[in-house]
Amino acid sequence: MGAEAISDRIKAMAESATIAMAQAARELASQGVNVINLSVGEPDFTTPEYIKEAAKKACDDGYTFYTPVPGYVELKEAIAKKLKKENGIECGPNNIVVSTGAKQSIANVVLSLINPGDEVIILAPYWVSYEDIVKFAEGKPVIVSGSIENDFKPSAADIAAAITPKTKAIMFSSPSNPAGAMFSKEELEEIAAVVSQHKGVYILSDEIYEYINYVGGHESIGAIESVKDQVVTINGFSKGFAMTGWRVGYICAPEWLAKATQKIQGQTTSGTCSIAQRACIEALENESELKKATAEMGEAFLRRRDLIIGLLNEIPGVKTNVPQGAFYIFPDVSAYFGKTAPDGSTIANASDLSLYLLNSAHVSTVTGDAFGAPQNIRISFAASDENIKEAVARIAEWLGKLS
Numbered sequence: 570m571g572a573e574a575i576s577d578r579i580k581a582m583a584e585s586a587t588i589a590m591a592q593a594a595r596e597l598a599s600q601g602v603n604v605i606n607l608s609v610g611e612p613d614f615t616t617p618e619y620i621k622e623a624a625k626k627a628c629d630d631g632y633t634f635y636t637p638v639p640g641y642v643e644l645k646e647a648i649a650k651k652l653k654k655e656n657g658i659e660c661g662p663n664n665i666v667v668s669t670g671a672k673q674s675i676a677n678v679v680l681s682l683i684n685p686g687d688e689v690i691i692l693a694p695y696w697v698s699y700e701d702i703v704k705f706a707e708g709k710p711v712i713v714s715g716s717i718e719n720d721f722k723p724s725a726a727d728i729a730a731a732i733t734p735k736t737k738a739i740m741f742s743s744p745s746n747p748a749g750a751m752f753s754k755e756e757l758e759e760i761a762a763v764v765s766q767h768k769g770v771y772i773l774s775d776e777i778y779e780y781i782n783y784v785g786g787h788e789s790i791g792a793i794e795s796v797k798d799q800v801v802t803i804n805g806f807s808k809g810f811a812m813t814g815w816r817v818g819y820i821c822a823p824e825w826l827a828k829a830t831q832k833i834q835g836q837t838t839s840g841t842c843s844i845a846q847r848a849c850i851e852a853l854e855n856e857s858e859l860k861k862a863t864a865e866m867g868e869a870f871l872r873r874r875d876l877i878i879g880l881l882n883e884i885p886g887v888k889t890n891v892p893q894g895a896f897y898i899f900p901d902v903s904a905y906f907g908k909t910a911p912d913g914s915t916i917a918n919a920s921d922l923s924l925y926l927l928n929s930a931h932v933s934t935v936t937g938d939a940f941g942a943p944q945n946i947r948i949s950f951a952a953s954d955e956n957i958k959e960a961v962a963r964i965a966e967w968l969g970k971l972s
C-alpha cells in the first residue's frame with residue numbers, strides 16, 4: 570500500500586531539477602521571503618499582444634473542439650514554411666508533428682526510436698530532461714562533455730569517439746540550455762561529416778532557443794544535405810515567442826518517424842490545445858509583428874547578459890564564459906567547494922552551493938549536476954536589470970561568507 574506501489578519506471582525517474590528548484594523558490598516566497606528566482610527557464614516577458622489577440626479571436630470563432638493529433642494543417646504548413654525559409658530545411662506538413670510543448674516532442678521522438686539498451690549520445694552540459702527521457706525509454710545515455718574553455722561544445726572528434734554499433738541517436742540543444750553554447754555552421758558540418766557515416770544514427774537537434782542568440786543568426790543541422798534524412802529538428806513557441814504556458818512545441822522529422830510519434834500522441838494526449846495552436850499560426854504568419862517582438866526581447870536579453878557577466882566577473886573564484894544564445898549563464902563555482910558556511914555546514918558540491926544560495930542569499934539557481942556539469946551552477950538572466958543586480962550582490966555577499 571502507498572508509495573511502494575509506484576512502478577519501478579517512475580521510481581527510477583529523477584524529479585526535474587529545474588522545476589524542483591523553481592518550486593522551492595516559490596514556496597520560500599509564499600512564506601514572505603524576498604526570493605529572486607533565477608532558476609526558472611522562461612522569458613519574463615508576457616506573450617506579445619498580437620498573439621494574445623489571435624487566441625481571443627480563436628475562442629470567439631469556435632476553435633474549442635478536439636484538434637487533429639499532429640496539429641492543425643494550417644499550423645503545420647506555417648511551420649514547414651518557416652523551417653524552409655529561415656532554417657533551410659526541406660520539409661512539408663507531413664514532416665511536422667505539433668505537441669504539448671517541445672518536452673513532449675522530445676519524449677515522443679525518443680520513445681519512438683529507442684529500444685532497451687540503445688545508446689544515446691547526449692552532449693553535455695545538457696538540458697535536464699534529456700537524460701531521464703532516454704532512461705524512461707530504457708536507452709543508455711552516453712555523455713560527451715564540453716568544457717568552459719571550449720564554450721561547452723564537444724567537438725566532432727569527441728562525438729566520433731563515442732559512437733558504437735549500439736548508438737541510435739545524438740541529442741543536443743543549440744543555443745544550449747544551460748550554457749548558451751551555439752554550434753556554428755562549420756562545427757555542424759563537422760558533426761554531420763561524422764554522423765553521415767553512420768546511417769542508423771539519428772540527430773535530435775533541439776533549437777528551441779533559436780531566436781534568442783547574440784551572434785546574429787542561428788544554423789540548423791537539418792539543412793545539411795549529407796544528414797538531412799537523419800535529423801529531427803525540435804522547436805517550439807515557449808522561449809522565442811514568450812509562450813511557455815501555452816504548451817506548443819513541434820518536430821520536423823522523416824515521415825515514418827513523424828507517423829510513429831503521432832501514434833504515441835494519439836494514445837496519450839491527442840492534439841494540443843486548439844486555441845494555442847490558432848494563436849501560433851498568427852504568431853508565425855504575422856512576420857512584421859514577430860520581428861518587432863523578437864527584436865525587443867533580444868535587445869533586453871543581450872543587455873542583461875552583458876550586465877550579469879560583468880557583475881559575476883567581479884566575484885573572486887567565479888569563472889564565466891560568454892553565452893552566445895539562450896538566457897542562462899553557467900559559471901564554474903568549484904573554487905567554493907570544500908568551504909564552510911556560517912552555520913558550520915560544508916559546501917561539498919554545486920548542489921550544496923545552490924541550496925546555500927537559496928536559503929541564505931534567497932537567490933534561486935540550479936545545480937550543474939542536473940545538467941551533467943558538477944562544477945557549475947545555472948543562473949537565468951531572464952529577469953529585470955534590478956533583480957539581476959540585487960541577486961548578484963547577494964550571491965557575492967554570501968559567497969564571501971564562506972571560509
Ligand code: PMP
Nearest residue numbers: 670671672696742746805807818
Ligand atoms: N528544450 C530545452 C533545451 C528547454 O530548455 C526546454 C524548456 N524547458 C524545452 C526543450 C521544453 O520546452 P517546452 O516544453 O516548454 O516547449
Ligand code: GLU
Nearest residue numbers: 585587588608609610746
Ligand atoms: N526549460 C526550462 C528550464 O530549463 C523550464 C523548466 C523545464 O521544463 O525544465 O528551466
